[in-house]
Structure formats: C-alpha cells, structure tokens
Amino acid sequence: MPISKKDIGLSKLMSKMLRHSPGDFGLVLDGEGFCSLGDFLTALNRVSGFEDVRPEDIQRVVRECEKQRFEIAEDYIRARYGHSHERITYEAAEPPSVLYHGTNRKAVALIMAEGLLPMSRQYVHLSEGLHFAALAGKRxxxxxxxxxxxxxxxxxGVRFYYAGNEVWLADRIPAECCRPIADQ
Structure with missing residues (x-):
C-alpha cells in the first residue's frame, strides 16, 4: 500500500527530530539514539500541523517506511541510521560476505580511487540486498x-555494524574492496 502524503510529511519530520536535530525539539537521545515514545509524541504534537498525531500514526510510519529508517523497542523510538548530530554507537557484527552500496555514476571514479567514505554522515551505509541499495542510490x-x-x-581492519532491516554501517570501505556491478 502506498504511503499517504500525510505519512510522508510525518516521516520527514520524524527524521528531522530523530536523525538531525533532536535538541531543537527538546528531545534527548541516549547513546543508541533512543528516546521515550511518550516524550517523542509530546514533542511531535507541539509542531504546527502535527498536533493530532497519535501513537498509532507513528507506529504505522515506522512499519510502512520502505527504507525502515525507524525502530520502536518497548516504549522507545529511534532512527536506525543516518544521524547527523552526535555519533550513535552500534555493536560490531559479522556481515554477510557481500554487501551493496547505491551511488551515482559521477561518484564511481572517486570511490574507486579513495574508497567509500561517510561524507557528511557518520557511517557508510550498505545493504544486504540490491533493493535498498537501489533506493538509496536512485536519489x-x-x-x-x-x-x-x-x-x-x-x-x-574495517568493522561492520548492523543497524537492522538489512542495513549495515562501516566507518569507511577501502577502494580495493568495492567493485561496480551491472547498472541497475
């Protein structure tokens, strides 16, 4: 089922609150990026146009977000990855033998010279399957x-971190560990 325009707006605001500027909304995230769902809903309801958002609306966006950006664990919520504020920590884990990264044609030569770097993000984002890599790279x-x-x-020496839902993170990937596969 396609996500509604209202849910797209809610997802974007959730990203801003949990990934980019939680302090602007009075949110304090723990070292793993979680805050209480109650505090999150209170902060969300203070934003003009989002006063009527209910817990089930948040749960629906978390469940239906194609990129699975968010996670609810008990009474806490977080963005799984993509934070631009303070660094979120993850446990190192053993990845599958192959992961994928979606990018654009213009960046390939630089990546093949310097490797995959996080650029303005905290980590390089990788995926277990082609679908998520294509979603990330298409934009x-x-x-x-x-x-x-x-x-x-x-x-x-690269350490990999599992962020959930087929998404893996690394600090950087050396160029010799990457190879372009058939264009998608």
Missing part, C-alpha cells in the same frame, strides 16, 4: 550499484 542521479567484499574489508 543521487544515474544509479550504479557497488558490491563490497566484506571479508577483504575485514582483513583491512
């Missing part, structure tokens, strides 16, 4: 999918 221009050899990266 950047002409899509190219890179395949990442995680065993080789691990031998070079």
């Amino acid at each position: 950047r221009g002409e899509l190219v999918i890179l395949e990442v050899d995680t065993a080789r990266a691990g031998q070079k």
